[in-house]
Amino acid sequence: MKKKQAYIEREREQGHLRLWNDYFSEDATYPAHIFRRRFRMNKDLFLRIVDRLSHEIPYFQLRRNGHGRLGLSGLQTCTAAICIMVYGCAADAVDEYLRLGESTAILCLENFTDGIIQLFGDEYLRRPTPEDLQRLLHIGEMRGFPGMIGSIGCMHWELRNCPTAWKGQYTRGAGKPTIV
Incomplete structure (x- = not known):
């Protein structure tokens, strides 16, 4: 029951x-x-x-x-x-x-x-048209990401001015501090 x-x-x-x-x-x-x-x-x-x-x-x-x-x-x-x-x-x-x-x-x-x-x-929620892609490429270029469409996820960017105290937290195999 x-x-x-x-x-x-x-x-x-x-x-x-x-x-x-x-x-x-x-x-x-x-x-x-x-x-x-x-x-x-x-x-x-x-x-x-x-x-x-x-x-x-x-x-x-x-x-x-x-x-x-x-x-x-x-x-x-x-x-x-x-x-x-x-x-x-x-x-x-x-x-x-x-x-x-x-x-x-x-x-x-x-x-x-x-x-x-x-x-x-x-x-x-559709596939982008050629015009959409051109617009996105233009926006990406204006923001400093030429030739990029979509996410920048899972890319390691070097931290040039990383505080020394934080360096170990942001360092991997390459030895340089990066952020994802």
Whole structure:
């Protein structure tokens, strides 16, 4: 016999209010540079994604449940999915701040990825065109990486002015301090 799971009152309205006051209100607790660091994107892009998902994907639309109580906001559900992806954390890690359970967070992530593919896939999740490649090469060249397209991950760059105290931490087989 399957055991019925106990309902936990999470006060999701307070979760939405806290999120709004911390990041999105006129006098937000955290400034834009902290938002960028925490969510790995600027606030305008974040809100554009939330707005499109909230208007076009039914899962992210605010609606009332069978008791007439409002469900989770699109801001909460999108934030949960983005936090799970940005930090690679467990689904239940967003519970205390955003006020949603593990199974709901997993649904948020699944619906978020499906929604992003549906809404933005044709424009952003496609093979680059020759024009895209030229633009990326030009940007890379302006930033000091001529002929490069994509990531510079796993490349060792020599630290010319590495502090002596740190030299041992950044030195490998070549004997010169490098950073990945």
